Amino acid sequence: MNRFEGGVAVVTGGAKGIGAACAARLASEGATVYVADVDEEAGRRLAERAEGDVRFQRCDASGAEDWAALSSTVLGAHGRLDTLVSNAFASVPGAAHEIAEADWDLTLDVTLKAAYLGVKTFIEPLRAARGAVVAVSSVHAHRSHPGYTAYAAAKGGLSALVRQLAVEYAPDVRFNSVAPGPILTTHWADTSEEEIEFAGGQTLAGRVGRPEEVAAAVAFLASGEAGYVNGAELPVDGGWLALK
């Protein structure tokens, strides 16, 4: 498939994990992909090794100045943006009385505010391209677990924001999200085999998911094949939500 041939995409948090899989998938289908991430080493390595056209720019997705710089790079080189994948996140665990205000702000800024900044920065080229935005939300937007206070608030906000943006910018730009369940990424680096097996056992699939399985859903929602899908959220969770 070459669904993104000639198009330009931005993937925030694209240096590793689900974002890296999204960048690889979009590039493999013909897009020029800008990975916008704070991890310079991983981002540059990904760009060097990618099979398609993947480029890295250091960008803190919670910072308006970094978005402005990214916009200059992308629009300066191509004059267009077709696809924006809002995937970067931060998560500082704890109940409300335990989280420092600065950690609450960090979680909300990188996970939620970044999505708003991306749209604010790129809405005109996205409109011109009749493009698509896909946000990577989470099952935590819909079900609650002890210890995820700020993250759940941010993801619940992100899923609502995506629906709202679909309403604001239809029919020019489509906005959809995915809600991954347990997906084995670098984020799970310190997780034991037993915990990974337990997490997989909480799904109908009986296993944790792969970043590429989320990327396939993101690519579908970003593509013209999803031209009649707007304001939706697709769980990519092995049936985790259904089982709950």
Ligand SMILES: NC(=O)c1ccc[n+]([C@@H]2O[C@H](COP(=O)([O-])OP(=O)(O)OC[C@H]3O[C@@H](n4cnc5c(N)ncnc54)[C@H](O)[C@@H]3O)[C@@H](O)[C@H]2O)c1
């Ligand atoms: N892995 C899972 O089980 C899971 C489940 C549900 C949702 N998600 C969501 O998937 C998305 C990707 O998670 P992942 O598991 O691939 O994580 P990951 O830790 O493997 O990758 C996250 C990437 O985001 C980057 N990043 C962090 N702060 C940033 C910032 N301020 N600006 C730009 N980039 C920044 C990191 O450098 C990293 O490359 C997140 O939105 C996460 O909430 C993941």
